[in-house]
Amino acid sequence: MLRYLAGRIVQALVVLLLLSAATYVLLGLMPGDPIDLMVGADPRITSQDIARLKALQGLDRPLWERYLHWLGAALHGDLGYSRLYTQPVLDIVADRMPRTLVLIGLALAVALAVALPAATVAARNPGGIVDRGVNLLCFAGISVPPFWLALILIIVFAVVLGWLPAGGTVGAEGGGLLDRAAHLVLPVATLAAASVAAYTRHLRAALIEALGEDYVRTARAKGLSERVVTMRHALRNALLPVVTLLGLDLGSLVSGALVTETMFAQPGMGKTIYDAVMGNDYNLALVGLLVAAAATLLGNLAADLAYARLDPRIVYRAEPGA
Amino acid sequence: MSAIVRRLGPGASLAAAILVALALAAAAAPLVERALGLDAEAVDLFGRLAPPSAAHPLGTDELGRDLLLRLLYGGRVSLTVGVVAAVAAAAIGTAIGLAAGYLGGRTDAVLMRFADGVIALPLLPLLIVLAAVDLTKLGLSPEAAASETVLLGRLVVLVALVGWPTTARLVRAAALSLRRREFVEAARALGFSPLRVAVRHVLPNAAAPILVATTLAVGNVVLFESVLSFLGLGIRPPTPSWGNMLTGAQELIWESPRLAVWPGVLIFATVVSVNLLGDALRDALDPRSRRRAAGGARGGE
Numbered sequence: 001m002l003r004y005l006a007g008r009i010v011q012a013l014v015v016l017l018l019l020s021a022a023t024y025v026l027l028g029l030m031p032g033d034p035i036d037l038m039v040g041a042d043p044r045i046t047s048q049d050i051a052r053l054k055a056l057q058g059l060d061r062p063l064w065e066r067y068l069h070w071l072g073a074a075l076h077g078d079l080g081y082s083r084l085y086t087q088p089v090l091d092i093v094a095d096r097m098p099r100t101l102v103l104i105g106l107a108l109a110v111a112l113a114v115a116l117p118a119a120t121v122a123a124r125n126p127g128g129i130v131d132r133g134v135n136l137l138c139f140a141g142i143s144v145p146p147f148w149l150a151l152i153l154i155i156v157f158a159v160v161l162g163w164l165p166a167g168g169t170v171g172a173e174g175g176g177l178l179d180r181a182a183h184l185v186l187p188v189a190t191l192a193a194a195s196v197a198a199y200t201r202h203l204r205a206a207l208i209e210a211l212g213e214d215y216v217r218t219a220r221a222k223g224l225s226e227r228v229v230t231m232r233h234a235l236r237n238a239l240l241p242v243v244t245l246l247g248l249d250l251g252s253l254v255s256g257a258l259v260t261e262t263m264f265a266q267p268g269m270g271k272t273i274y275d276a277v278m279g280n281d282y283n284l285a286l287v288g289l290l291v292a293a294a295a296t297l298l299g300n301l302a303a304d305l306a307y308a309r310l311d312p313r314i315v316y317r318a319e320p321g322a
Numbered sequence: 323m324s325a326i327v328r329r330l331g332p333g334a335s336l337a338a339a340i341l342v343a344l345a346l347a348a349a350a351a352p353l354v355e356r357a358l359g360l361d362a363e364a365v366d367l368f369g370r371l372a373p374p375s376a377a378h379p380l381g382t383d384e385l386g387r388d389l390l391l392r393l394l395y396g397g398r399v400s401l402t403v404g405v406v407a408a409v410a411a412a413a414i415g416t417a418i419g420l421a422a423g424y425l426g427g428r429t430d431a432v433l434m435r436f437a438d439g440v441i442a443l444p445l446l447p448l449l450i451v452l453a454a455v456d457l458t459k460l461g462l463s464p465e466a467a468a469s470e471t472v473l474l475g476r477l478v479v480l481v482a483l484v485g486w487p488t489t490a491r492l493v494r495a496a497a498l499s500l501r502r503r504e505f506v507e508a509a510r511a512l513g514f515s516p517l518r519v520a521v522r523h524v525l526p527n528a529a530a531p532i533l534v535a536t537t538l539a540v541g542n543v544v545l546f547e548s549v550l551s552f553l554g555l556g557i558r559p560p561t562p563s564w565g566n567m568l569t570g571a572q573e574l575i576w577e578s579p580r581l582a583v584w585p586g587v588l589i590f591a592t593v594v595s596v597n598l599l600g601d602a603l604r605d606a607l608d609p610r611s612r613r614r615a616a617g618g619a620r621g622g623e
Contacts, residue, residue: 026451143541143596152583160579250444258444258447259446263572274447278454296443300442
């Protein structure tokens with residue numbers, strides 16, 4: 001088990017290393033470089049100044065040398081400086097990360113809270129009217145463009161009804177907890193929609209399969225109520241594949257957080273990455289991307305470990321070459 | 323016709339009809355333009371944000387352009403990108419899935435680990451970085467880099483790069499079971515090369531999963547295209563796409579919420595229809611999946 005864990009962590013580190021190299025090269029291909037931007041801001045700059053500035057920032061050296069330099073510094077905890085916010089990148093990430101974690105955590109909780117009962121009700125009578133309704137809603141959930149769902153929610157709840165704020169994190173009066181919560185309702189609903197649909201579909205399928213198993217027949221035969229059979233016997237087994245799905249779904253949730261935060265003006269990691277890429281803030285974009293990827297990989301690993309814990313039949317061993 | 327409807331079921335048949343209608347309407351955009359006597363690109367600053375009227379059936383946008391015509395022309399772009407990128411993604415996925423399933427062993431392990439990795443990563447942030455790459459730094463002339471064909475091509479490549487794992491998994495599963503079958507053994511025994519056996523004997527028998535995966539991929543691809551264009555990194559104005567038409571709509575949400583509705587409805591209708599159709603195709607082509615009747619277009623199951 002420990003060897004397996006170590007193997008997986010090494011794997012994740014290799015992925016991150018490759019990703020950092022690839023992203024570093026790609027960011028070098030984005031329009032302009034830091035000096036161009038300074039030149040644009042100052043008309044009196046001379047070509048000697050430009051050469052001096054380039055040497056100062058190391059831009060006269062080859063790309064791979066710059067990358068190794070960046071990597072060395074990053075491993076010593078120096079993630080560089082954000083051009084856009086004129087702050088150390090680490091400070092910005094430390095400030096934005098918790099917001100995104102709250103957003104994703106809440107969306108995940110809402111998604112599970114809706115998907116569990118929906119799938120249970122649907123699986124009770126497959127092909128029935130309730131099942132069909134749930135199924136149709138699921139199709140809608142996986143098919144709706146998240147940013148459009150956000151727009152529609154803003155139109156309905158902010159523009160027409162005026163019940164909820166259209167964006168931001170606190171009201172003008174800088175309100176309390178209730179105000180902050182109100183600002184989170186629409187973003188969480190937007191982010192949860194696609195996950196609700198995906199979880200419900202998988203859970204429903206797993207439940208239907210579990211309800212056809214022999215142990216369910218046995219449980220029914222010994223006179224247990226249908227509720228106990230479903231909740232205590234079938235559901236517990238049907239939840240297993242959903243654990244794996246949760247891990248795999250984290251990547252989509254991080255992608256979704258980018259859209260949601262941008263739509264609702266929430267200063268989280270997603271919006272920060274987007275703004276950094278759009279504003280040529282290389283250091284911040286690179287670190288933001290790596291943090292998002294690292295979080296996703298960790299989530300995957302956690303899901304796999306939880307799976308092994310919940311299902312005693314699964315034993316992880318370090319496999320050669322994997 | 324009625325046989326198809328019976329096999330797919332009423333829901334999926336309706337979905338197919340909606341898709342055909344959308345494609346025909348988009349194709350007929352120039353005809354509609356002539357029939358209305360309008361120019362799709364004509365800017366009319368005095369007629370900004372006009373409500374629906376006889377002259378403009380759906381009203382006008384923030385520059386006074388006819389909304390219906392923009393939607394139809396946008397549909398051409400969005401649907402073309404959707405189909406082309408989905409086919410490209412399916413082609414990559416088929417090649418990788420076939421190699422993994424037919425060769426098996428270590429090749430299989432490495433390729434599938436790679437596919438899992440692509441599925442698990444946060445794709446949108448990665449796509450945004452890729453889409454922001456300055457093509458002139460890759461040696462393209464500024465004119466070529468700004469041309470519509472190159473921008474469209476780039477979007478297709480980007481979306482295909484992240485869209486292949488679904489097909490790869492489905493094709494791999496099919497190839498895994500096919501390679502043990504007698505007719506494949508026979509082809510091998512006749513001394514054909516592995517490539518020929520894989521392409522001529524295994525591939526045609528995996529047509530059903532490939533068809534299903536390609537259909538489902540169209541839905542995912544349309545979603546990716548719309549969000550990238552919405553964020554300003556896909557199709558660039560003045561070329562309309564359903565995604566980039568929503569970019570301007572967000573700023574005008576208090577003045578003219580109407581603008582935000584239509585492009586989204588069309589994206590939604592397209593993706594729902596594609597997903598329903600893909601699901602029904604899977605059930606129709608694979609009787610075993612009828613019992614399970616699950617799996618998702620999302621997350622690449």
